Amino acid sequence: MHSYTSNFEYQFIDMCKSLVNKYNVAGPRYTSYPTVPxxxxxxxxxxxxxxxxxQSFNETNTIEGISLYxxxxxxxxxCTFCGCHKRITKRHELELPYIKALLKEWSLYRKIMGTKPKIKELHLGGGTPTFFSVENLKFLIDELLITSQLAxxxxxxxxxxxxxxxxxxxxTLFDLGFRRVSFGVQDYNxxxxxxxxxVQPYENVKSVTDLxxxxxxxxxxxxxxxxxxxxxxxxxxxxxxxxxxLQPDRIAFYSYAHVPWIKGNGQRGFKDEDLPKAEDKRQQYETGKALLQQVGYTEIGMDHFALPHDSLYTSRQNNTLHRNFMGYTASKTQVMIGLGVSSIGDSWYGFAQNVKSIEEYYHLLDENxxxxxxxxxxxxxxxxxxxHILNLMCHFETSWREEELQFPELPEVLIKLKELEMDGLLEFTDRALIVNEKGKPFIRNISMAFDLLLxxxxxESSLFSMTI
Known part of the structure; x- marks a missing residue:
């Protein structure tokens, strides 16, 4: 056994293999409810x-502002681990037409909203945002800021x-107001x-982190x-x-989601037998978690860790942590607008996803x-x-004390949760439940008990990755 085991015990020893086998099923990651299927x-x-x-914009714009993805x-x-929607190309002349299309889409949303939007959060995701030139990124952000206000x-x-x-x-992005950046590391082997x-050497990661x-x-x-x-x-x-x-301020420690039947050959650059078994994969997480906690990181929600000075840590302490299609965020906005191919918007009362073909995206925007x-x-x-699911994913607890959180099938849900309680993963208090440390790795399974649609x-065929 590895020498680190005696120091940390990994918490994996307490989590018997039978629990991992029992709960390692296909399930959602709950960036939304209802989930897309x-x-x-x-x-x-x-x-x-x-x-x-x-409706949602009028309720919250002046108070919260909006998020923009x-x-x-x-x-x-x-990258064959990636489940995101992307277009592989070396043609950088495609940048500017795409940015102009983004700005056209933004103008359509501004007409719907009617008044000047107040931006609380703005995130550039991908794909590879740094595929784009500095000049084109500056043009995009400048145009967005001219037509909005900042929260x-x-x-x-x-x-x-x-x-x-x-x-x-x-x-350039710092000068435009960016203060947070995340770098994809994955693994150094x-x-x-x-x-x-x-393939990216440690030296490259160190260089951009230091810069x-x-x-x-x-x-x-x-x-x-x-x-x-x-x-x-x-x-x-x-x-x-x-x-x-390198002491990054926050770390996303993700489980690889092997879903080649959804993403096609992009995730078939290796054989299934080259992947770690479920119990080995879970031990990788528990080992990593123990090491991160030993050097000062705190687990935030699911798969995220932060140092005490980071806003994600502060939001966890203040119970303001939020989760949406961008993952965990340090503050809540009721409205999130997604721009670009495949992006998803959230009005709180509804979700909408954009077309995934760049050609169709351009065509629809040309037609306003x-x-x-x-x-x-x-x-x-x-x-x-x-x-309920947001409460569980962000705070590891939820309650049904308030009338607004009760629904007719709640008693049946509570019966399903009893089995998870018997396995030592959660505790019931007065009209509430709290997920304990042993149960945190199974938070997706616990959330699934509330998922009436599931x-x-x-x-018909699994659209979800395995929970463990």
């Missing part, structure tokens, strides 16, 4: 989406690739990097993945030890049509369940 597309329309957006889909090469304590963030994020990228087609700090970024994040092909527990230990030396192709308008039951009808 259960969106009622038949009753959805662009008009209903616009009405739900208007911008999807920049271009990548120069395909107090706004937060701008972007995802950077360590191999192509330049000092000019970092400085060269064999693992080659398997996922993401970001020198320029003045207040939150530098690293994304690490466990459960990758050929990855061992020793690889996880090595990667986290390397990460510790919002490029949404599917979505869901939430009913009363959806809103109640959504709140219980009524499972998807």
């Amino acid at each position: 259960y969106w009622n597309i038949d009753t959805f329309s662009q008009k209903k989406w616009e009405l739900s957006l208007k 911008i999807h920049l889909p271009f990548c120069e090469s395909l 107090e304590n706004y937060e701008f963030s972007f995802e950077g690739h360590p191999n192509n994020t330049t000092e000019s990228h970092l400085q 060269l064999k693992v990097q080659k398997a996922i087609n993401r 970001a700090r020198k320029i003045g970024y207040t939150s530098v994040g690293h994304d690490i993945i466990f459960g990758l092909p050929f990855q061992s527990e020793d690889d996880v230990i090595h990667t986290i030890k390397q990460t510790e030396a 049509i919002l490029p949404v192709y599917r979505g869901h308008i939430l009913n009363t039951e959806d809103l109640k369940i959504r709140k 219980q009524r009808k499972r998807p």
Whole structure:
């Protein structure tokens, strides 16, 4: 057994293998409820989406502001671990037409909202945002800022690739108001990097991390993945030890989601037998978690860790942590607008997703049509369940003391949760439940007990990754 075991015990020893085997099932990650397979597309329309957006915007814009997610889909090469929507190309002349299309989409949303939007959060995701030139990124942000106002304590963030994020990228975006950046690390073992087609030396990660700090970024994040092909527990230990030396302010420690049946051949650069077994994958997480906690990181929600000075940690302490299609965020906004191909918007009362083809996206915008192709308008039951699942995913507890969080099938849900209680994963108090430390790795399973749509009808084929 590895020498670290005697120091940390991993908490894995207490989590017997039978529990991992029992609860390692396909399940949602709950960036939304209802989850996408259960969106009622038949009753959805662009008009209903616009009405739900208007209602929510008018309720909250002056108080909360809105979140803005911008999807920049271009990548120069395909990373085979990635489940995001992307377009692989080396043609940088595609940048400006895409940015102009984003601004056209933004203008359509501004007409719907009617008054000047107040931006609370802005995030550039991808794809590879740093595929785009500094000049084009500046043009995009300048145009957005001219047509909006900024909320107090706004937060701008972007995802950077360590191999192509330049000092000019970092400085220009900093000058535009960005203070948070996250870099995709994944794993430092060269064999693992080659398997996922993401070769980047530690020196590149160190260089951009140091540059970001020198320029003045207040939150530098690293994304690490466990459960990758050929990855061992020793690889996880090595990667986290390397990460510790750089002290990123927050860390996303993700489980690799192996869903090649959804993402096509992009996740078939290796064989299924090259992936760690479920119990080995879980031990990789528990080992990594123990190491992170030993050096001062606190677990935030699911798969996230932060140092005490980071806003994600503060929001967890203040019970203001929120979760949406961007993942965990340090503050809540009721309205999130997604711009770009495949982006998803959230009005709180409804969801809408954009078309995934760049050509169709351009065509619809040329016709002055919002490029949404599917979505869901939430009913009363959806809103109640959504709140319970958000409580669990963000705070590891929920209650049904308030009338607004009760629903007719609640007693049946509580019966299902009894089994999880008997397995020692949660505790019931007066009309409430609290997930304990042993239960935190199974938070997706606990949330699934509240998912009435999943219980009524499972998807014909699995659209979800495994929970463990």
